[in-house]
Amino acid sequence: MTRPGGTWQNWGRSERVRPQRVEFPPTIEAVQRAVTAAAGRGAPIKAVGAGHSFTGIAVAPGVLLELRDLAGLVSVDVERGRATFFAGTRLHQVPALLAPYGLAMENLGDIDRQSIAGAISTGTHGTGARFGGLATQVVGATIVTAKGELLRIHEDENADLVPAVALGLGALGILVEVTLQCVPSFVLHAVERPEPLEEVLAALEERATAADHFEFYWFPHTDRAMTKTNTRLPGNAPRHPLTPVGKWIDDALVGTGLHQVACSVARALPVTIPAINRLSVRMWGDREFTDASARVFATARAVRFREMEYALPVENVRAAFDELRALVDERRWRISFPVEVRFAAADPVWMSTAYGRATGYIAVHRYWRDDPTEYFDAVEQIMLRHGGRPHWGKMHSLDAGVLRERYPRFDDFLALRDRLDPDRLLRNPYLDRVLGG
Numbered sequence: 001m002t003r004p005g006g007t008w009q010n011w012g013r014s015e016r017v018r019p020q021r022v023e024f025p026p027t028i029e030a031v032q033r034a035v036t037a038a039a040g041r042g043a044p045i046k047a048v049g050a051g052h053s054f055t056g057i058a059v060a061p062g063v064l065l066e067l068r069d070l071a072g073l074v075s076v077d078v079e080r081g082r083a084t085f086f087a088g089t090r091l092h093q094v095p096a097l098l099a100p101y102g103l104a105m106e107n108l109g110d111i112d113r114q115s116i117a118g119a120i121s122t123g124t125h126g127t128g129a130r131f132g133g134l135a136t137q138v139v140g141a142t143i144v145t146a147k148g149e150l151l152r153i154h155e156d157e158n159a160d161l162v163p164a165v166a167l168g169l170g171a172l173g174i175l176v177e178v179t180l181q182c183v184p185s186f187v188l189h190a191v192e193r194p195e196p197l198e199e200v201l202a203a204l205e206e207r208a209t210a211a212d213h214f215e216f217y218w219f220p221h222t223d224r225a226m227t228k229t230n231t232r233l234p235g236n237a238p239r240h241p242l243t244p245v246g247k248w249i250d251d252a253l254v255g256t257g258l259h260q261v262a263c264s265v266a267r268a269l270p271v272t273i274p275a276i277n278r279l280s281v282r283m284w285g286d287r288e289f290t291d292a293s294a295r296v297f298a299t300a301r302a303v304r305f306r307e308m309e310y311a312l313p314v315e316n317v318r319a320a321f322d323e324l325r326a327l328v329d330e331r332r333w334r335i336s337f338p339v340e341v342r343f344a345a346a347d348p349v350w351m352s353t354a355y356g357r358a359t360g361y362i363a364v365h366r367y368w369r370d371d372p373t374e375y376f377d378a379v380e381q382i383m384l385r386h387g388g389r390p391h392w393g394k395m396h397s398l399d400a401g402v403l404r405e406r407y408p409r410f411d412d413f414l415a416l417r418d419r420l421d422p423d424r425l426l427r428n429p430y431l432d433r434v435l436g437g
Contacts, residue, residue: 049118122393143173311353
């Protein structure tokens with residue numbers, strides 16, 4: 001289906017564009033036809049997922065390919081634990097598709113609204129010092145190149161391209177199929193509780209490496225850390241999920257309703273933010289439950305925000321976090337959204353933020369109606385001093401000249417881009433900035 005372009009905007013309302021044309025291809029062949037037609041007209045073309053990136057990585061000023069109709073399970077290799085999905089499949093659809101085969105994704109982030117293609121292409125990750133981001137689960141893919149041709153990448157064909165295509169930034173081709181290495185279904189025992197911030201920071205690396213999945217949130221202007229520790233258990237382990245009422249109170253009433261009210265009040269009266277944050281610490285994050293992995297990893301995020309996140313060598317996380325805290329005090333800012341700290345294993349994916357090094361992530365957020373510029377710019381300078389790499393899907397100011405110094409395989413990636421898209425059919429302003437024109 002094709003229609004004239006309306007206005008497209010992302011979830012965080014930080015990017016918008018009016019494409020010349022919008023297409024909804026239901027098949028791989030339809031994607032090929034769309035790419036060939038765009039190339040013939042000299043119109044740039046981009047695929048979009050759910051719009052959960054805060055950067056302009058999915059902005060499509062020419063032809064916008066909406067892949068929501070190219071979704072679902074293609075095939076499953078039960079013996080090897082591998083599943084192939086169409087690229088437009090949303091992450092929240094995956095658990096039900098894998099359940100009949102006793103499989104699950106090894107790790108997930110805390111938002112599951114993204115498409116598979118969008119999530120891996122932007123470097124989406126969860127937390128866990130022994131686990132990589134979603135792109136590390138990719139063992140094969142099929143892309144439509146800028147010439148409209150199919151390029152299949154797996155262990156028996158073009159295997160050397162897997163580490164590049166697994167996190168391709170939308171610059172190498174249009175992903176149409178993705179094959180993931182899955183694991184047997186498992187459950188997670190979740191413990192979420194407030195703890196003294198100084199105690200958490202004093203044992204931060206030890207906490208991260210001792211747990212399967214550990215993270216914490218810090219509300220500025222408080223001395224408490226909201227910790228989340230998830231322990232992996234076999235799929236047949238007893239489950240003690242949150243009750244429907246308890247989940248509604250935590251996620252809908254407190255997490256969405258009261259948080260939305262708090263953000264609105266904080267925006268109108270910034271002087272109230274420290275008190276609101278102290279109240280939030282008392283109301284959130286004190287629970288324990290056991291449930292299917294996907295139901296524990298993902299949480300509802302209905303209050304819109306904007307985000308910047310940097311990946312640091314794990315040994316630099318504490319120092320960078322301390323500088324961030326001192327900066328907030330020094331500038332006397334009033335910050336209503338929490339700072340999030342997570343972890344990931346080193347990986348071999350060329351453009352991964354965790355390429356070649358054990359990694360800790362520090363993410364900062366602002367309510368979507370607040371201007372994040374001053375806060376984000378100042379925090380970015382701290383992260384850069386500590387060897388930071390920006391999340392590709394979250395706000396940052398870096399360009400190709402700076403990023404080349406931070407990614408050992410940057411020029412290899414550009415060489416592959418030159419080979420697969422020499423005329424830059426897949427370009428947009430964001431890719432021009434971070435990869436060069």
